[in-house]
Amino acid sequence: MPARDDVRETPEEHDDLTIARALEEDIIFGRLAPGTRLTEDMLLARFRVTRHFARQALVQLEGMGVVVRERNKSATVRSLSPGEVQEIYDVRELLQRQAALWIPLPAPDELIAELTAIHEEHGHHIEAGYLRGVHEANDRFHLTLFGACGNSHLVQSIVLYMRLSLPVRANSMSDKASLRIAHEHHRLMIEMLKGHDNWVLAQLCVDHLQPSKRNYLAKAPPPDDRDAEGS
Numbered sequence: 001m002p003a004r005d006d007v008r009e010t011p012e013e014h015d016d017l018t019i020a021r022a023l024e025e026d027i028i029f030g031r032l033a034p035g036t037r038l039t040e041d042m043l044l045a046r047f048r049v050t051r052h053f054a055r056q057a058l059v060q061l062e063g064m065g066v067v068v069r070e071r072n073k074s075a076t077v078r079s080l081s082p083g084e085v086q087e088i089y090d091v092r093e094l095l096q097r098q099a100a101l102w103i104p105l106p107a108p109d110e111l112i113a114e115l116t117a118i119h120e121e122h123g124h125h126i127e128a129g130y131l132r133g134v135h136e137a138n139d140r141f142h143l144t145l146f147g148a149c150g151n152s153h154l155v156q157s158i159v160l161y162m163r164l165s166l167p168v169r170a171n172s173m174s175d176k177a178s179l180r181i182a183h184e185h186h187r188l189m190i191e192m193l194k195g196h197d198n199w200v201l202a203q204l205c206v207d208h209l210q211p212s213k214r215n216y217l218a219k220a221p222p223p224d225d226r227d228a229e230g231s
Contacts, residue, residue: 016056019047020064023057027066027077028170029131034079038067065163080167082220088168089213092161093206099158100202102149107193111148115141115193119186126179134179141186145193168216178211 026032038061043054058075061067067075080088118141125133139162146158162169172178185208192201 015049016053016060019043019049019053019057020060022047023061024064024066025132028135028166028173030170030174032077034077034167036077037074038077039074064166065160066166078167080216082217085165085168085213085216085220088161088164089209092158092165092209095154095158095161096146096205096209097202099146099149099151099154100205101198102151102154103145103193103198103201104148104150105193105196105198105201107148111144112190112193115144115186115190118144119183119190122186123183126176126183129176131173135173138182145189169212171216171219172212175215178215181211182208 023032023038032038038058040051040054040058043049043057044051047054049057058067058069061075062069066078068078069075118137122134122137122141125131125137142162143155143159147155149155172182185204188204189201189208192204195201
């Protein structure tokens with residue numbers, strides 16, 4: 001029996017948000033590789049929608065940061081150069097470190113309980129191989145954690161850079177060993193929330209970003225002259 005991520009539903013009526021979600025999942029789970037071209041005609045063939053909804057779905061994906069649109073009619077699944085990855089992760093480290101430093105410690109019991117429940121769900125999905133659940137639980141864990149910093153604008157910036165780094169994060173989704181390491185990091189974060197040392201928590205949040213970045217960069221082709229000029 002195939003995993004739920006591989007099940008394709010019979011086409012039916014969709015709106016632009018539903019199409020965008022389906023395509024986002026294809027990107028997250030590696031069914032649409034970086035550089036893959038998406039056109040309105042391709043979406044019309046796959047989904048029962050008008051051209052308006054197909055076009056708006058591409059707009060939605062561009063807003064998520066996972067595709068780059070071309071001439072308002074086609075789009076390409078976003079591919080990041082090594083230089084872009086480094087710049088995005090430099091900003092992610094700054095944002096997440098600061099958010100962790102602003103979380104009042106020790107954290108309230110209610111926050112610990114909420115994160116523990118998400119952590120357990122995340123682990124269950126990892127072992128079941130349910131990648132959609134892994135992705136959603138992971139993002140919910142981090143947004144719940146960083147939401148405790150009390151600065152909504154900082155959290156919005158974290159969300160933006162989580163989206164921009166999606167091609168990097170997706171690269172490790174199929175590796176259960178990497179997912180288990182991330183899961184253990186989450187457990188340690190919960191333990192740090194029970195203490196008083198924001199600096200240790202902040203460093204753990206930064207260290208947590210490194211495995212997926214290293215994995216992506218290790219597989220990336222050597223930078224060309226354009227990367228060197230833009231670095």
